[in-house]
Amino acid sequence: MKIGNLKYRITFQILVATTNENGFDVETWVDHKIVWAAVSNLNGREYFAAAAVQAEKTVKFTVRFFKDITESMRISFDGKQYNITAIDNIKYANKFIEIKAMEVDISG
Template sequence: MVIGDLRHRITLQKFITEVNENGFETEVWQDYKTVWASVSHLSGKEYYQAAAVQAEKTIRFLVRYAGDIDTSMRILFRNTQYSITSADNIKYENRFIEIKAVEVEKSG
């Protein structure tokens, strides 16, 4: 991995419950962390495996290690939302995390 490949800014978000001004609980996506990432589409075998589960718009993000990234989060990248399907600490070296995420379809 060449550090220069981490040239895209992505924002990780967490789904939280908060109390609004009327005292009601609402669930919202809250920005958690903005990081530099390498971004690429899946290709070859990975693409066909993802397509087998209808994940046609799957993207691979590579970020510096942050042990708290998990599948309950989502990513914002270029005004598009991506639901995290996996987060892999590559070779358990605590250097980089490979995140696979599928584009969230926009409603109405």
């Protein structure tokens, strides 16, 4: 992967529980880290594997390596949110991370 391919800004978000003015617990997504990423749709074998489980809205993000990424986070990109389904430290080289994420359906 060439560093020049990382041309999209994505935001990693974490779910934070807070208490509102009425004393109720409220969970909200808060921006955690903004990074440059390469973004692509699944193709070939990956696409058909995702289609087998009706995950056709799956997108692959590639970012530079950082340690504190977890599957409990989500990604905000281009006005849409994506739940992280898989994280792969490519060849365990600690240079790039490949993330597969599925688009969140707003309708619930």
